[in-house]
Amino acid sequence: MKKHVLVAFCALIFLRPDFARGQTKAASSLSYYFNSPASRWTEAIPIGNGRLGGMVSGGIGQEKIETNDDTFWSGEPRDLQKPGTYRYLDEIRKLIREGKNAEAGQLINKHMLGPWNQSYMPLVDILLTMGDSTATDYRRELDLSRGIVTISYRQAGVNYKREIFSSYPDQTIVIRISADKKKSVNIIAELKSKIKNNVIAQKDQLIISGQAPKHVEPNYQGVHAPVYEEGHGMRFEGRLMIKETDGEIMTGGDKLELRNASAVTFIFVAATSYNGFDKDPFKEGKDERKLCEAYLSGLNGKNFRELYKRHVDDYTQLFGRVTIDLGINSDAALPVDQRIRNYRNGSDPALTALYFQFGRYLLISSSRPGSQPANLQGIWNDLLQPAWSANWTLNCNAQINYWPVEVANLSECHLPLMDLIREATVDGSKTAKNLYNARGWVAHHNIDIWRTTWPVGGNGLWAIYQVGGAWLCQHIWEHYLFTQDKAFLNEYYPVLEEATRFYLDNLQEDNNGNLVTNPAVSFENNYKKPNGEKGWACMGASQDMQIIRSLFQHTMEAVDILGKDQAFKAGVLHVYNRLAPMKISPVTGQLQEWNDDWYPENPHNDQVAQGWGLVAGDLIHVRKTPELARAFRKTVEARRPGYGANSGSWTGAFAASFWAGLEEADSVQMIIDRHFDLALFPNLTCNFTGFWQIDGNLGITAAIAAMLLQSQGGEISILPALPSKYAAGYVKGLKARGGFEVDIYWKKGVLLKTVIRSATGGNIPVRYRDKVKEIHVKPSGEVTLKLTDFS
Template structure:
């Protein structure tokens, strides 16, 4: 199946000491910890190396580790057929929309559109697209059966050390202290499990790997997938287990009868005692300690995955546990320790993580505590660093971009197939990478979608009759379809290419990767846009505003229209960024002139009857005023065509739209709440931003700090990772913004965050920024110039200009005076 290649803390009084400190000085204890094992998958603790993932339950009698490999998906790629008849559909639909006949426009499709005799119908299957259903599947469950303890266990403790990326389980039984450690190494591409005791000869267990065979155990997660979708899930082929040596076997299988094939290698090495074979696993008896290794590979990317998994296992077998752990920790900390944060602490910080989350969920308050005092500020800091941890664990250069659940899933039918959803989820996953100093992780997305270009260009040509490229959605094999009413995925992705350049200043990357991708998407829009005969504005469409609906005057529902606000905002963002890129590179002056002219004629943002920013060109009534998507506010965030200082009226309208959404119970999913948080921060409203963060912890967060999404009408929930990533992006925006022509310090700072600091955030232009505050006011800032570019720095109403040299640090006081 190898047809696709991956592309490649201390006291605040000592805050000045911590600025720009080396990684070796990092001393903060970042841990999620608990006093009982996980009862459900959503309480287990995640480990990962970008490709292999595991969820560690921490059981006493039985340990379960849910295993994943990012490329185990069902379905083979079946190219989507494109036809130029779709061009006729678009033309006819536009005529009817402009004539005020939307109901007739909705009925036009490729099967009923009028085709003139002289029209040369063209049909072509677009290689690189796939119309198949692809579902993310688990690799296996690894079980360690220890059996019942002789005495009631005591002193149980499990944690996830974010700084070391190690999950640990500890407990005492019959006077013996037992410890388990689990990590996934990126340098060595292996999952490692070590089991130890503080007395010799006390380690005995048997271990097996098994696979799910049905979805019945997962029904609590489902809603839309009930019925036919559940019945459509076929039992995967039984795995083939092959013993390689006394302590090693391979575990081979297939995602589905027509899915990706995989092989995992499993090895156990015991110090002391004995290891013997049992069916589908091994038994360890009376050992002093034992180490288990798991490697995995698939035929998605390798002709012979068994050879790859075997090679990785051979390599790790030649290294000691201590060497593997050291290599793993050093690699992880090179990314994780770039950023530090302190929002203050309270006694809550001494409690287990689940109790802290529960306190938020129950709204526990003490009337003796002032209203403006944060009850558990350190939980927000932990949540922030947890989001960065998850990014490191599931997105590395050369891997796939994380899907709806990152790389973690234990179900044969994960919610929404566990796919890469293109109208917010894929994009939000990467909102924090640049600001949170994890720029390398961005390359997983950028390199992957750059490979869509050929298929996307053919889709643009055949389906739309346009130059450039169009991406409507994605699977692991490439674009999902050749035509749809969501044409803006490629335009949105273009922002990610530009942002990667804007933060790094890498002109070689801009020239060779970012600009070509942006240019091709800009060319598509230049050809696809049409003038509205009623007013001469340039519009795009028919298109939909993701997943929302509106009411026509007759009370019927509409889904698509011309001149959707989000589409226009994406075009503004794309054209302005592409113009800048062309100017930097000194190329394509004619194209830049075309885009500038198009921007002048582009339909303006519209303000509606409630003073809100309209979601559509016309001020339709909304079916769901509290809809989860905030699509029409793209120009505020993640775009930047609307800001409180440069477009004040539009910013006020955007805020009214946001408040209207929230007043109607919007933000009810984790990722929707995260979007509201980003919008509030960009609108410079720190109190509203903090409120959204607080609600995120109260309503849509699991005890393991995973983001949640309501299901079954709000009666159950499932995990979606983009809420984690979107929320920490919003927190970063509260501390630091650089999307306008300056670096702004504390632009959306809430009054409850009295004293603290954040260090290591990144700003556009190639700058690393540390900020400290006391009594809610800036006390000190340090800006490190990475590229030697000049910049402007803003705090409140004060702006200064700063000339910089590469690698030099610039320290400011509360008045932005150099010190």
């Protein structure tokens, strides 16, 4: 058996001629690399298969991979409902209508809030100790084109190499360690966890098991020890197994030792007892041990070469759909941490293209069919009290994660969010009844794996955000627009219908007879009235009304597309026509954030709520609604989002997308420059107040796509906001609404040609600058347009 493995290993080296020269080749446009191991978590390289993630440190003396399972959370299902809470609503609404907003806010905080969400937990640290920590020719690289991390170095005359990936088809993390000299690989393997655990060694594998806390306080509540309780909390198991080696394996206590090997393949599998959002993971949980055994059983007979091929074939089927070239200069050959340090005002155009593709890599790695959706940190977390519980924050952050998913040609990666939405309707219907005495369903500011929708604790400023669920519904509609999948739309129509039904019951008249949300907040912003009074409780915040207007529009369109109840549509239309409109301040000329002409308490707050209709919807458009677009541009000029205290991190995603929607190309680049200058960790992840927050990565990914292609407003717009720094380039495989796929080529800032394909076929206006060309694409056909077609 050992001879067979060694022959296979030698064949692998022969077939991979880059084995010894990986440390000398320059970075390609689809990779980034370091010349040293990670010294902290935000220098490690992320890997993931949607469910199982890892952060690869690439140490010389010790490899450390910190893993996560996307279902591993503190807590258990709990009933947060407070039946009859709606009895306080009449008084709260009356106070707001009378301008007694502060008193209304006090009642909201006293009666309508609940406890905090639970927290996403770290899983297992894989530790592979190899002795000497000195080496030469070190290189640690992420190849985005294959989804592979490679570490190579030279030590004592021997070339060492590691290849590491997280496989979706085989649900395992694979670690291949090899040397070009026999008997040079010596490793002590361990598994550790920050969670209470037990580790045993059996023959060729380590087994770690443990149990999550019953409760973990959010990090912003200060340092608190996790609360463990017997009979409560999710169980987990992880197994590290040696699968291929010509060395000697020894078992010692809670360690495995490998001696005198030429190569070894480690495989890591893990599982939790999570059995759904409504099942107690301890009493009704899945058998995590049997799940791990099943994963290992599925790996029988598969050597590294086959695991590698299955992973690459699966991953490239997604990643390879889009290619992009924005130009290159000498900085592209530098280590990524140095590229980030050197970056100044668009000096490294290839970094923008790399960042776009890195965003796509993160989505593929953290959101696959059957997994949980990407949370605030995707699937990666090393803390018992992660930032903001690493939950799904529904007043923008969870949604920003999915802004690029359709245009970046990763529609399948959108599906985990759809699962969350459907699951949220269960508790959401109870919240609608108990908090608002309304039909339908509603979700507020936060949600965790247990899918509770009651407002969280702390302050109504964020907690009473009653359009979280309605914003999620925008993603249902977007997925339909990009895929033209009527079966999907029919499946999720009840979610749209019941979300709409909630607002049919819940909207209230304002003092002008328009229908508005009451109580409401505006994106965690405080206002200042003309009389100097400050507060947050209000009615009819502009963002609320934009989201509800879009929800009503899409629900009515779905009724027609699917042949649903026209009487229901008529009722929606009646209420739709009474919704409070967007307003332009007669004082400032800006688009108002509140139903009344109030001012933001912090005039430079990055969270510019009233821009929702430009970046998440299509209610504000430079040609369809030019007056609103001009008013919002004045708002952006005054507020300067992306320039606040957080240096354009996830807030820069809004700013860059605002400028892209306004078709002001170099202003988009200005925000991207600031993001790269000030908001990146060395591993290219987004730094928000010292923590990785993945919506910064993914929101800027969406803004880069919007520079090149937009499809709001019933047309495809080619290069609508192309910054001058990308004078020549191309992008292939972006998606447009209507089910179209688009390639674009340009030179000297001018379009050369665009190719538009469609599986389903259809008619679509195509815009380039101020010219529009109507085209018809046959099913499974394509149309090529050149610059002369727009003359």
